[in-house]
Amino acid sequence: MTGGKQEFLLKLRDGGLKDEALVDEFFDLVIANYANGENYYIILVHASYDVPGVTKDGIEMEDASENVYEYLLCSICPVTLSKAGLGYNEEKNVIEERNRDWQVEQPGKGFLFPAFIDRASDIHELLYFTKKPDELHPEMIEALFGTVPPLSSKDQxxxxxxxxxxxIGEDGDYAIMQNIHENLNQMMEDHEEEKENLSLSKKEVKQLLQDSGVEQEKLEQFDKTFEASFSREDYPLLAGNIANTRKFELETPDVIIKVNPERADLVETRWIDGRQCLVIKVDDHIEVNGVQVRTLRTPGQPNSFLQ
Structure with missing residues (x-):
């Protein structure tokens, strides 16, 4: 973040919010660009933090401050009317209708400026918080910070x-999607020890598809497709936003199959009697609507439940 918006926020911070005209200008910016049909309360705080010194062994020394981190913390909190209900009036010894009042809820939006990175202040970065990831309020981000807002997790x-x-087009098969799922999750697993979240550039997304079995011929139009989807030549995608680590799901118009994401290998496609089929390997018991049932048995073997 650079330019006029950065200078404006630095003036707010360095002035300790004592310039009322500057503070009012900030509030006016929020009100003019925060599209919200409900009541809300804007909290703007100026504070500082003594950064403890660190020994060569990495041990913090609380009584030896290296520098002071001075920052602004803003929270935008919904203000809602408390729910109607009954309450006990101790003086009258009766149950009666409870008074309703306006209450400040937990923040729905907020930011910290400047960011605190590697034990130091970074005036070119800030942290932005939104309770609902799909509601970033890009107009407010542009007005306050002068930058293009990131894509929401849903959009990514x-x-x-x-x-x-x-x-992959219409010729894409199950094996390719299975490979993409497994390769992407493996990349995230390999990156677990790193401090930064794993993000994929356009080049890395292309390599992911290639490693997953997408033919080179189909990748010829990849760059144009990427730019058309994200309106930028190279938009970094957070792996956690595009990978589904909680489920692996197959769907037809009449059937939905949910598979443990770590066992996508249990499902494969085959041609059986001239028809394309999904085959699920069964090595354990099967339940239908909570009832344990038999699997197909080898001819000559007695019926038995899988345990």
Missing amino acids: REGFQEIVQET
Whole structure:
């Protein structure tokens, strides 16, 4: 973040919020650009933090401050009317209708400026918080910070799905999608020890598809497809936004199959009697609507439940 918006926030911080005209200008900016049909309360705080010194062994020394981190913390909190209900009036010894009042809820939006990175202040970065990831309020971000807001997790996920669909086309098969799922989750697992979240550049997304079995011929239009989906030449995608680590799901118009994401290998496609089929390997018991049932048995073997 650079330019006029950065200078404005630095003036607010360095002035300790004592310049009322500057503070009012900030509040006016929020009110003019925060599209919200409900009541809300804007909290703007100026504070400082003594950064403890650190020994060569990495041990913090609380009584030896290296520098002071001075910052602004802003929270935008919904203000709602408390729910109607009954309460006990101790003086009258009766149950009666409880008084309703306006209450400040937990923040729905907020930011910290400047960011605190590697034990130091970074005036070119800030932390932005939104309770609902799909509601970033881009107008407010542009007005306050002078920057293009990041894509929401939903937009990144849908954009990635669009890229995959357009790239593999109608000839894409189950094996490719299975490989993409497994390779992406493996990349995240390999990155677990790193401090930064794993993000994929356009080049890395293309390599992911190639490693997952997408033919080179189909990747020829990948760059155009990527730019069309994200309106930028190279938009970094957070792996956590485009990978689904909680489920692996297959769907037809009449059937939905949910698979443990770590056992996608249990499902495969085969041609059986001239028809394309999904085959699920069964090595354990099967339940139908909570009832344990038999699997197909080898001819000559007695019926038995799998245990």
